[in-house]
Amino acid sequence: MTTSSHGLLRAAHRAASLTSVRLALFGVLALAACWHSLSLAGGMNDFRDSHLLDSYEDAGTRSVTHYGQLPLWNPWSCGGQYALGSPQTRVFSPTVVLSSLVGPRRAEPLLLWVFLVLGMEGFFHYARRRTGSALGALGAAPLFGLMGFTALSWAIGWLNFAGFLLLPWLLVGTRRVIEGKLSGVALVGGVFALLLSFGGTYPVPMGALFVTLETGRALYGLRGPRDRARRNRALWALGATACFTLAACAFRLWPLIETMRSSPRVMAGTPGNALEPLAKMLLQLPARSGYSDPGNFYFAPVALALALPALAFARRRALYPAIMAGLCAWMAAGYSAKPSLFAGLRTLPIFETFRYPERFLVPTSYFLAELAALGLAVLLTRTWRSPSKWTWAAVAACAVAFASWGLQLRAFDNLSRWAQMTAMPAEREQPFAQARGNRWSQGHLLALNRGSIACGEAWPVPMSASLRGDLSAEEYLEEPSAGTAKRVEWTPNRVSVDVEATRPTVLLVNQNWHPGWKSSQGEVVSRDGLLGVRVPEGHHQVVLSFLPRSGIGGAIVSGLAWAGLAFLGWRGRRGHALRWPVAMSVFSVPIVTWLVLGMAWHEPVAKAEPRNADGSPLTVPALPPQAKAVDTRFEVPVELVGAEVPAEPDAEGILPLVLHWRTSAPVPRSVGVFVHVVSAEGQRMGSDHAVVGGTWFFADAPRDTLLRDAFSLSTRGWRPGEWKVLVGLWHAGGDQSRVNVLEPSGQPVSEGRVYVGTFTVPRNVRANESSVNP
Structure with missing residues (x-):
């Protein structure tokens, strides 16, 4: 029996090495995972985010199929916006071809299937390189490829997060670059270009982070004195790859830079996850309905047993993935971890826009899957050396991997069933016009050829106050x-x-x-x-x-980058050795072209007018008469000039508050506002917010300008009587300590907060709930 099992393992190893067999297996697994999604193809996802994000794809394909135009401008959203410059659109991805051929709603489950196959195949190549075992890599590939977050993303309209499945291809490409292969340059640059065009607001920066770590890992392996020549070649290759990647992405990167420069996306707050909820997100089998955190990032818990042989018998090779899985889990804890690695990451450019730390459970799953692949490989290697001793252990490990596939498929199917699918609305051919719209039912408006001037974007779209829907x-x-x-x-x-x-x-x-x-x-x-x-x-x-300058100029730059890559490939086919300084020079041409176009082709910037949530201006020339002067200085260069506290809430129990701030010098980005509302009995309510008016961190606000910070509190359910309002500053994005309030003499005030007013909650306020709306 041992002999037959050993022979079966060897046959499985040979089959895993065959691309055709492997892709067929991955295709079947992806088909099983997507079966429910495919059965709903052509329907409209009625989830609120889907209405917004799917309408972008609908608008892009309508531009292509109805009008024969590139989807540069989207008149159907937010009163008209630059489609290439909107971070979450995927209308310039190659996938728009499929959407145009079969319709965007029918294309989505097909694209989901493609990404699943790509994710499993990419992880196989990565893990085989790491472990040396085709069968070990094959056994672990579905653990990452069928991760729960991809299913959840499809179910709620976030298909762009399927880009996470291309992470292994980025790391495989990075290794090829280090080895001096031009195919690595094409792979890294091509995947980043695809992710950007596919709306990868999280996959792109997270991919860049792990490419950087993979580069450091590879260069660390070339630290010896004998590796000096190889290390120098690798550095040249990495420089050439960076130039090519930037240029290859210019068609999308330039419009995005232009958008972020005019309307920066601000993500504030201190999100965090305790250990138990994180464990449930990762390891608990999700239910078949509902939108709850448990199981959103499902990774089959039995697969963790496969990591044990790696940690026991291959500690050196298991060290990197084990550390990376731990760091990613630490990052996923967000501000709940002390110290917070996520808070440190958010101090870096681009990463400051990250809102949900739990998405780092995706790379956590990735490195756990690498450990599982290594554990399988260790047992299989020992089986080849000592069949009588290790065959049964290897067979048991393969059985665990196979059972894990089944659990991953079950979780994927369960999460897919969270989708709220309805019939597509009937199309009505009529001349285009703007409508008031509703950001959470935008899919219905597009079918009527109506634009929505109700905007639900996560960044401040420059919108005219004069837009009309009548x-x-x-x-x-x-x-x-x-x-x-x-x-x-x-x-x-x-x-x-x-x-x-x-x-x-x-x-x-x-x-x-x-x-x-x-x-x-x-x-x-x-x-x-x-x-x-x-x-x-x-x-x-x-x-x-x-x-648009950025769209046309970016396309020229990207075209030059791919032409340069084709030229180097042609030279290689003609027998010319690849010289990385030459490649660096070739890929510098589109970068220089980009700089020249940017300086020679001038355009004004479409700025979004900063406003508070109530629509009021964010800056005012002077303190209004109804405001109470406070004139309080803090230990950082911020001054609380005045405050507006009404005598009592309105008829609905809503209390509008306004604070007037001024900064005079650079302020740490961590500084935010806390508002304590205290009753005579000592009960405390409040409203903490890290950005002024929902728009600026103090670090980004214009200096020597009066800033109007308007927000509101709901006093429903509060104890009737007088309440005092006390205001202060704290390090919301740091150690969460308070910033000292300074007396005129320069001495700090003991409590670190200042009184700004009193209001009275009357007895007739409805006492049905208590909530805060910062």
Whole structure:
């Protein structure tokens, strides 16, 4: 029996080495995982985030299929926005071809299947390299490829998070670069370009983080004096790869940089997860319905047994994945861990936009799967050497891996069933117009060819306050008495209007202005953020075209990068040795082109006007008369100038509060605001917030400017009577200590907070709940 088992293991090892057999297996596993998703293909996901994110893909494919245009401008969302510059869109990914052919809703489960196969195959290549065992890598690949978060992402409309499955390809490519292979450059640059184009707001920066760590790991292995030449070649190769990757991503990276420069995405707060909830997210089998944390990142717990042989018999090789899994779990704990590794990461550029630390459970699963692959490989290697002693252990380990596949499939199916699918709304062909809209039902508006001026984006889209959803015509003259304007042609990227002007006037289009709009007649202008064109007197056919600098220039740069890669590949085929300094020079050409285009092709910036949640301006010229002067200084260069505390809440129990701040010098990014509301009996409520007006950290706010920080409290259920409002500063993104309040003499105030006013909760406030709305 031992002999037959040993022979079976060897046959399985040979089969795992065959690409065709392996891909067939991964394809079947992915099909089983996607079976429920495929059965719902063509339906509309009614989850609120899906309405927003899926509508981007619908808008992009509509531009391609209905109008024959590239999806550069999206007029159906937020009153019109730059599609390439919106971080979460995936309309410039190669996947838009499939969406255009079969429809975006039918394409999604097919794309899910493709990503699952890619994820398993990528992990196989990575793990085989790490362990030397094809069968060990094959056994662990589905543990990562079928992780629960991918299923959850599809179920709630976050398909762009399937990009996490390409992480192993980035690490495989990095290793190939270190070894001096041009294929590694293509792999790293190509995967990053795909992830960016697919809306990878988390996979891209997290992928860059682990590529950096993998690079350090590889270079550490070349630290010996005999490795000096190889280390130098590796450094040249890494430099060339960095240049190529930046240039290859320019078609999407340039628009994103432009967007973030004009409207930075602010993510505040101190999110955290305790150990027990994290363990449940990772190891508890998810239920078939509901939106609860347990099981969202499911990794079959029995698979952890496969890591034990690795830790017992291959400690040196197990050290890196074990440490990385621990660090990722530490990161996933967010601010609940003391000290917080996640808080340190958020001090870095780009990572400051991370909101959910638990997403680091994805790389946690990845490195646990690597440990499982190593454990399988250790047992299989010992089996080849001592069949009589280790065969049964190897067979048992393979059985555990196979059982883990079944658990992963079960969890994937359960999470897929969380999707709230409904029938797609009927299409109605009618001329485009803006509507007031609803950000959580946007999918219905697109079917009616209506744009939504209710915006649900996670970044401040530059939107005009003059957008309207009740116009009889979307194109009109600023002065109605100055003539007439009639639409001739409308497409997403091109609008043609026939204008008869009795005097010079401004043609207005009911969409947001962007510097990428150009006109055949007159000058394109922003009218309170609305798209406008100055036209002279007379009859004109005004043709507006959307030709953004960053989109066109970025495409040129990316094209040059891929042309350079093709040139180096052609030279290699003709027998020329790859010289990395030459490659560095070739890939520097598109980077220089990018710099030249950026300096020579000037465009203004579409800035979002900073406003509080109640719509009020975020900056004011002076303290308003109704505000109480406070004039309090803190240990950091922040001054609380005044406060507005009403005498009592409104009829609904809502208490609007306003604090007026001023900064005079650089402020640590960790500094935030705390508000304590204390009753006469000592009961304390409050509202802590790390950003002023939901827009700026103190570190980013304009200096020597009066900042109006408006927020509100719900006093429903509070004890009737007088309540005092006390305000202070604390290190919300650091050690959470308070910032000292200073007396005029410079001495700190003992409690680190200042009294700003009193209000009274009347007895007639409905006492049904207590909540805080910062």
